[in-house]
Amino acid sequence: MNHMINKEELKNQIILALNLEGMQPADIDDAAPLFGEGLGLDSIDALELLMVMDKNYGIKFANKEESKAVLASIDTMAEYIDNHRTK
């Protein structure tokens, strides 16, 4: 893929989609887990992140298990987007 995803842009999309009021991209660690500890996101947030992937990058997941690994952190999301984006 000739243009790698800008992680700051991805973080901004996540902050916007999840209404993370007052949070800045710099507050989200690239490697930290998004769920449970870390940002403390829940199952509805996970579904909302799947929509971010679909809407902005044309990525759909066939099953939950696959998406779970991808949504683990900013790093895993960015890597998957670089390899699978259709837009």
Place this chain on the structure above:
Amino acid sequence: MIQLIADHIITPLGEGTENNLNAVLRGESCLRLHNEVHGEPVPEPFVGSLFEHLPQRQGFTPFESLCIAVAEPAIKQAGVDVSAADCIFIISTTKGNIWTSPADSARKIATFFGNNSTPVVVSTACTSGVTAQLTAYRLLSRSKYKTAVIIGCDVQTLFVVSGFQSFKALSPNPCKPFDAERDGLNAGEAAAAMILQQTDSPFSASAEHPWTLLGGSVHNDANHISGPSRTAEGSMRCLNDACELLLPDNLACISVHGTGTMYNDEMEALAIHRAGLEDVPVSGLKGIYGHAMGAAGLMETILTIHALNRGIILPTIGFSKQGTTYAVNLSAKPRTTEKHAFIKLLSGFGGVNAAVAWSRETVSEQSATTTLDNSCSIRIVNEIHISQQNDINNLYRSLGVNYPKFFKMDSLCRLGFVATELLLKECGDEIDVENTALILANHSASIQNDTAYQATIADPHSFFPSPALFVYTLPNIVAGELAIRHHLFGETSFYILEKETDLQPIIDATICSPDINSAIVGWLECTDKTHYEAHLKFVSKTND
């Protein structure tokens, strides 16, 4: 005592309770693949049980027309004067109308039948059909009303189907309740009506087999607004309460929710296990009708009653192999029984669970009297009023509370959150988390958030239904958010009414429930981000 004197159901399988029961026992179903909902194309096909044609009465929406169509035969069969001042209409629906307040529809329906009493709309997500029975039970026991016409109805729309799809909750196949291979629910639509009457004698009801509604309860999981509790807190409490209303030896079956999603069925099986009811036969109808939302609770209650009249426990179609951590007593085939009491159990978004108990006892200690407190009055502990002069986000910031989830909530929930924080500021320590109820109401349901969700599906070329918005398209979610915030396992109910004063008789009757000692009650209205009003009271019960 509160008795069933007539009922009627209309489903895609056919019209009439007995016709539907025969079809169910023949193993019929209307679940099939659809590419559209009543003419609206759906980008991703889904399996559902839908009407080929919805009734369309002039001057009424399809939802209102279906409500009238199902109530008319029941009223005729009951032979009661529903225009009398002691008769009330109670409607159970989730999204029967989206852009018209269900309270306005309820008024049109009541007026159609010549009834001038103030109608009540119960809006507690998927538990609405059971909560509506409980509301009727309480109002008939502790208000001026003697007869209740309860109508449960929902029609499917792109709005609802796309929302469930965004939640990845729909199965691509006919659903398999409690089965090891279950993978989601099916959309359904139906209408059901029952007429309940307060009678002094078990023999005064006109029905051949008089069934008595013994009461019930509502409990919140205080855990999550969409996910079922992993510990089945609310559902287990509802089952425990229902068991106290029955003679255990009479319990023929539990009619469960059984949606066919991984989490719901696991939770219900755990609730049954925790309540010590694993040997009691269980049955669920979603494998035939899909999830008929606001109609489900009434339809499933009525079909269970008619099946038990024939000595039959309904089959759970779609089930073949136990797929829950704790096994439940299920069968895909009809079973026979000589017992004549059952529990109807449901769960829904907002962490809400509800159960009612029914019995065909002719004379018993249990059914002879109501289980509600005889007389009780209400003491107002605190009261709060917020109008649109107050900016909600600023009010939140001034509270000095750190609750990051606040900013994910829709406007109605933010309003309820801030109002409740202010209300409980001085009485927080007094709250009894097991026995405090939330009884809330408004006129516009979740209209502000419905508009926001609609914007995510309006353009077929940019069709991205938002799950975070969809979950707030039910007004009772605010009660769920407040239960989570304050760890409340008590009742969480939401009503859609014409005006605030219409809530008072419901509060007065609800507070007589033996499991309720105090309550957060009141009006939470939000028509858009700049038009809102909250008037909440924290009340406690004083037994006279």
